[in-house]
Amino acid sequence: MQIIISTSQAPWVEGECRPVDSAAEVKASGTVTSDFRGFGACFNELSWIALQAVDERSRESMIDKVFSPRGLDLHYNRLPIGASDFAESWYSHNETEGDFAMEHFSIEHDHVHLLPYFQAARRAHGRDFTLFASPWSPPTWLKDHKAYNFGRLVWKDEYRKAHALYLAKFVEAYKELGIGIDAVHVQNEPDSDQKFPSCCWTGERLRDFIRDDLGPIFEARGVDAQIWLGTIERASFNDWVAPTLLDPEARRRIGGAGFQWAGKNGVQRTRHAAPDLPLIMTENECGDGDNTWDYAHYVFDLAQHFLNNGVQAYVYWNVVLERGGISTWGWRQNSMFCVDTETGELIDNPEYHLMRHLAGFVREGAAVLQTTGRWASNAIMFRNADGSHVAVLQNPLNEECEVRVEISNTVWSAVLPPKSFATLTDRA
Template sequence: MKNIKALVLIALVAFSSCKEEEKGLTVAWVSSTEDTVWNTKTYNQSVEEIASDVVIDIDTEAQEQEITGFGGCFNELGWDALGMITPEEKQQILNDLFNQETGSKFNLCRMPIGANDYAVDWYSFNETEGDFAMENFSIDRDKKRLIPYIKEAQKINPDVAVWASPWCPPSWMKHSKHYACKANPEFNDLPLELSNTEELVSRFITEPEYFEAYALYFSKFVQAYAKEGIDISAVHVQNEYNSAQNFPSCVWDPKDLGVFIADYLGPKFKADKLDAEIWLGTVERPQIERVEDVLEYKNTKEYVTGVGFQWAGKGAIESVHAEYPEMQLMQTETECGDGSNDWKAAEHTFDLMKHYFKNGANSYMYWNMVLDETGKSQWGWKQNSMISIDSKTKGITYNPEFYLMKHLSAFVAPGSVKLATKGNDDNAIVFYNKVKNEVVILAYNSAEENQEFQFNIKDKKVRTLLEAKSFNTLTVSL
């Protein structure tokens, strides 16, 4: 039946094309399958005599949240991977990520404050115990990798915004005096007696002089980066504040995070006249009370611009959006899998995109943009990346998730709005670019066979046959 349908559609292409010219409907279309990626197709309207398999109604007046951007994370191991290839190849990869004409158009990216799990090894900006005045604070380590990485991106997109989060404070600010929370003799030297995976118990020393010093640490970080020509757009106060890891991490009681933000960090940023926003993030648990306990402490909400979510935090975003509609929301780290870098991983990421944008997310972050072929962190976890570089052959592979991210980020401009949809809309996310008066549709045909999709936009009908297991971006000029 599908083959017959396709033959009928081909036979009537000329009729359909003329019909659409009369309507003034212009559709740009890019499609990717596992075997053929980023295929620019010529759109020809399918005939209405054949019933569509999937029908989606799009209301350009039903506008939801505004989109602020897309990006990934600047990590040390990513920069080292880029150092394995020729300067020309490195430049091509950076262009493919940041170029605002031909690339993925990334405009909002993350970085760690000190070491994370994709650092070369543990470090903070001040490991001098008891240095509450931060006299030994230094970002010299970042001048070797992270700052050059960001600078190269800035050369391509000078407007790329950078936000930052710590995985761990200076180790002497924790009760254990160690960067990890969970002992693992294979990957860290945390004594077993100091290993503690209990949640809702602060590992940070919650005393005034430590709070004050840590607020100063954040302020000095923002100011030091400004001197390097990198404006930090926002800080998220703690990566995964519920998770005890064998890599840099720090569990907090949410109430203590509220104290830190309202009584120390917020006032410090205000006193130092810093433009960097303060966000609650990154939330990796589904319980909304772990967000409420932070935001409802005193005047915390006056200082917090938004909330960032990742991993199991996706279970909290709907409730947070409903309870705090004024807050900006961000998906801060797409789930990074196990290094498979396959089509199934892209399908999972598409499901995450649908969930986050359905529940109010204004932006979407990938995690590692570039890694070597192992995908391994220094603490043993093999993870996905958008682009892989083979350390032996120097071969470069653009993984399926690179194309999925580009299917979204290259077409959905900052300032666009998410549109509500009706019908068989499980496999589509739709946006409206007010400046260009165009609708951007990201659709996935998850079926094992080609399917006819119909998108109803005002008085227009966009009808076309989408290949089996294909991601498609259709840009419809109205």
């Protein structure tokens, strides 16, 4: 049984565990989900811009570590539709006011920073990704105050249908490039009236738009992307999910629901209300740009919560940013890697090593297993399709702990250093 341990002093140390004749303190007791779709991240412009400050060899090495099957194998990934809050500048794919037929729709802007990043990642991965996409803001002229930040979609029929057409044409434009969009999430954080690109909705408006506008337009045009209710954040189940789930026609139109990091309560209740509805975690919490080991432990807690409540994919946010992780609107955020733009140095951060534990040994089609025992809240367990097992453990304490883990009907002893992560696996 292989064990890998990470601490702030030694981020990746490999060893072997010994079997013991004693009761396990954590073991699998059932299946949370039998069809785990994988881990991923979001493609944002500021990541690719940061990577231009490092030499080509280092850039390719980092992309290989993150996206290739030899590395983290991140393959359930996200694209923004228009500008995200980590775009170089704010834009949409059609700023021609009054163009309700979307005749001037264009993804030309994406060819500068977004598509080169995506294509480099896809080359490293070696096959197509699973991709979902979401807008941060509709075109400004479709909103009630004609700006990327703040505001709402003008709630008139021609505006609603124009926005639905806008989303359909995005999927079609990417398909022409040989890039399949598997799902469109209606709005990034629909409860956030922010100074960065954003647009506020209500649960009822999401329901009506999906049922009466987006679903029919996708169907009429033969758009082969699913529609998902998402990405839900900071919102109650009753306000944001129930309106769509309890409406038969709206429910028929959606392929799943996606929750940002602050949607912790919503994911639990949605799983309970609709156990057959696919759920994913759409964005890992952003942090503050300090990239500490303590924050990596917080991210483990977040991942443990979502995975043990039935999400079928877990999506990180920015893979790489300039040192300090500052956005174009002034918010510092964490990333797996950061770039010192003065020296060209590429630095791996604690959350990269945590993602090595979470994603490095788990493959698409794995089962997420329920855990029991006194260490259950600090463990995430998987069974891969090939029958191999993976147990990711956290020691949140400031002292060394011995943990007994049952895998493949054998109990293994693992000694975990203070404030550490560990992976036990029988995967070859």
